[in-house]
Amino acid sequence: MKQKTLFYCTECGNEMPKWAGRCPACGAWNTIVEQPAEKTASKGSRAHPAAPGGVRRACPVTELTSDEEIRFPTGMGELDRVLGGGAVKGSLVLVGGAPGIGKSTLMLQICSKLCEFSRVLYVSGEESEHQLKLRARRLHVDSPNLLVISETSLEDMLDSIRLETPDVVIVDSIQTLYNPALESPAGSISQVKECTMALMQLAKGQGITVFVIGHVNKEGSIAGPKVLEHMVDCVLYFEGDRHTSYRILRAAKNRFGATNEIGVFEMQDEGLAEVENPSQMLLSGRPDDAPGTCVACVMEGARPVLAEVQALVVTTASGGNPRRTSNGFDYNRAAMLLAVLEKRGGLKVSACDAYLNIIGGLWLDEPAADLAAVVALASSYLDRPVPGDLVAIGEVGLTGELRTVSQLPLRIREAQRLGFRRCVIPAHRALDARAFGDMELLAVRNIGEAIRAALRPRE
Structure with missing residues (x-):
């Protein structure tokens, strides 16, 4: 029997039963792609426990607490500036940029500071544990609180998180992660949406701060559906020419701070160095x-x-x-x-x-x-x-x-x-x-x- 397929807009994530040259939802041209229709949802944990009978009760706003969000430093002042004063516990941060721009280097460097007060799990779908060790040695990152694993299966990654109980999870990258319950290949629209939803439920339900690395397409936006950027709390773009040493980190979306801040870095032999005086x-x-x-x-x-x-x-x-x-x-x-x-x-x-x-x-x-x-x-x-x-x-x-x-x-x-x-x-x-x-x-x-x-x- 022929498998049923649906058509998705890569710009806004809108679904439609047939192909069209222009998306009726966002109006973008030539963004409709065909993907198999999936019936199985992700096995990610719920963000909130359900009430008896399977229905979660609504909570009166007067009973909710309005405490300040819990922030912690990442060890890099320029990154903390762009995040609005530091990373927020239980947030989902998407870091995008062209291949080779330095996204993985930035994420591995902040582990040096984060491991002083928390357990960090670095999940890589692009490098082996041995390659991660070599890069960590070059960046002078060495701590028993830094756990690394080379994994691309969403279910196996979630099992590792339940086993290790980390405070911070770094996923490199979202395009390599896949849910075995879906038949579409890794990096497809349905896989990216399902895996990001599972990570969002993980962050909100268990209070784990999750950093997700995403590659950009030739237009300069995050590869995958535009709805991916709407699901996360922060979207950071790492910009710059690979042939020059300077990099600019810019916030395109931030639920916990301003979106007009930038951070400036210089790529050196031993990693990224902060540029505290970008004007000079x-x-x-x-x-x-x-x-x-x-x-x-x-x-x-x-x-x-x-x-x-x-x-x-x-x-x-x-x-x-x-x-x-x-x-x-x-x-x-x-x-x-x-x-x-x-x-x-x-x-x-x-x-x-x-x-x-x-x-x-x-x-x-x-x-x-x-x-x-x-x-x-x-x-x-x-x-x-x-x-x-x-x-x-x-x-x-x-x-x-x-x-x-x-x-x-x-x-x-x-x-x-x-x-x-x-x-x-x-x-x-x-x-x-x-x-x-x-x-x-x-x-x-x-x-x-x-x-x-x-x-x-x-x-």
């Missing part, structure tokens, strides 16, 4: 007296970060449509700033190719970086360098006016701490210049004034 890292190697570069200050959570914005504006060689490219900066916003620069700034950039790049792999999605991008584009177009001790902060409107941004004094003090002596800011924000010592505040009202204040004449 992002500005290292900045060229002197080179047109087309300007420094912006953005807020990543509660921390101001200085980043270098580079621009290149050249005349279109083919005479056709000019090319526009942005890396680390929103493409549509870059196109808008180019239009404002031509209309309100008087620079004929419509006949030029324009390239915008953010150094260090940082993604600037805050409007406070608008002014630095405009100054960098004008600097490249006019072939006039921006002074090396100048930083530009402000949002640009469609009429060319400059709007103030939040926490401006904090941004200025961060720039001053790193040696900058001039700061271009919107004139609408009244600040006492005496409060910033030798920092010269250049208050401007529009991009025309900003360009004249920031660019020095070519000698």
Whole structure:
């Protein structure tokens, strides 16, 4: 007898009886895949005990306790910052990233601190126990409270957890874990959903903190259904180029903290090292007296970060449509700033190719970086360098006016701490210049004034 199949959307997890080019639930195109219909559910433990008769009774909200969540440090301050102050007991954290980016290294490194006060079970479906031992020796992780097992079966993993009773479980990775009760292969949509549900019930029912590693697809999202991200408490993305040493950990979802914090690490021979001053890292190697570069200050959570914005504006060689490219900066916003620069700034950039790049792999999605991008584009177009001790902060409107941004004094003090002596800011924000010592505040009202204040004449 032919096995019944269902169709799933890899973007939102919606089920449907037949294939379609577009998902009716989320509207995504070409995300429908076919999977066997499964009837057997996972054997994971219940998150709450059932009442007599098999029905769990609802509890009045007045009888529930509202104690603070129990947090504990992971041993890496940058990871604790992204998690909102540390890991939460009984939480399910998904750590995603491209293969080879350093996810397993990060998880194994935090075991060194976690094993000081808890038992940790590291479940690997990609490496043997011997390989884990070699990597742990390289990372100087050695503790009797660290238990390792190479396992891909969900049932066997749950049996090991019941036997060892760990406080923290690390699963590497969710795409290698499978439930033998399901006939679909490991990594399929149904397997990923069932295994994640079992881990969620384990975390909530027994108070075990679970870290799950997940690979990303070519679009940069977690491989598997989008519903996977909705099931977990925290979604962390480990970003960066494998050919460079710096990595950025970013929170895409966090039920216990903010989602705009980042953690910066440097990959070294002995593992990941925390970068406590990311601004200095992002500005290292900045060229002197080179047109087309300007420094912006953005807020990543509660921390101001200085980043270098580079621009290149050249005349279109083919005479056709000019090319526009942005890396680390929103493409549509870059196109808008180019239009404002031509209309309100008087620079004929419509006949030029324009390239915008953010150094260090940082993604600037805050409007406070608008002014630095405009100054960098004008600097490249006019072939006039921006002074090396100048930083530009402000949002640009469609009429060319400059709007103030939040926490401006904090941004200025961060720039001053790193040696900058001039700061271009919107004139609408009244600040006492005496409060910033030798920092010269250049208050401007529009991009025309900003360009004249920031660019020095070519000698």
